[in-house]
Amino acid sequence: MEIDSNPAACQPLLDYFGKLIPLKQEEKELVEAKFHPHTFAKKQFALQEGKVCDHFDFVVKGCLRLFKVDEKGDYHVFQFATENYWILDLTSFHKRIPSSLNIEALEDTLVLRITHRDLLDLYIHAPKFDRIFRVLLENHFMQQQERIGQLFSSTAEERYLSFLEQYPHLFNRIPNTQIASYLGITPEFLSKIRKNLQAKG
Secondary structure, eight states: OBOOOOGGGGHHHHHHHHHHSOOOHHHHHHHHHHOEEEEEOTTOEEEOTTSBOOEEEEEEESOEEEEEEOTTSOEEEEEEEOTTOEEOOHHHHHHTOBOSOEEEESSOEEEEEEEHHHHHHHHHHOTHHHHHHHHHHHHHHHHHHHHHHHHHHSOHHHHHHHHHHHOGGGTTTSOHHHHHHHHTSOHHHHHHHHHHHHHHO
16 A cells, blocks of 8 residues: 655655765655655565566565465565565566566565666666665675575575574564575474574573
C-alpha cells in the first residue's frame, strides 16, 4: 500500500545517508521527493518472478526475503533485509529484464522505495548519490560473493555462525525453515547444529 509522501516519512533514510556523508538541504529535499513509503503485509510480495524489478527498497521496519524457487519447488533464500537494509533484484533492476527471483515480506513491513527512473534522475541532480549507491552495490556484490564462497567451502555449522554474525537480530524473528533455506540445509539439520553448539557451551 502506497502512503502519501512527507518529509517525516523519509527521516529514517535521511538519518541513514547522514551517517555516510553530510547532505545539503536541496539533497534532502530530493530524497523526500524521490523516495516513497510503501507497506507490505506479512506474506505479501514486493517482487514476483517474471516481473521487472522496478524498485530499490530501503527497509524502515519489518523483514523481507529475496528467494528463488527451483524446478523441484524447493525454496532458496539469497538475502534477508531488515531495518536499515536494502533489497532488490540487482540484475532485473539495472538490465530492465524479468526477474527470476521473488521478494516477500516475512513480517508486516514498511519500506522507502525509489524507482529505476527516479534513481537515475537522482544521480543527475545530485551526483553525490551516484557515489553512495555505487558503494552500496559494491558492498552488496562482495557480500554475495562471500556467501557463494561459503556455500562451496564452509561447513553448515560455519555458515550458521556466519548467519548469526550477519543477522543477530533475526534469530528469534523468523522461522527455522527460512534460516535453513538460507543456509542450504534442512530444518532438521539446523536443529542438530544448534544442539551441538549448545553442547559445546
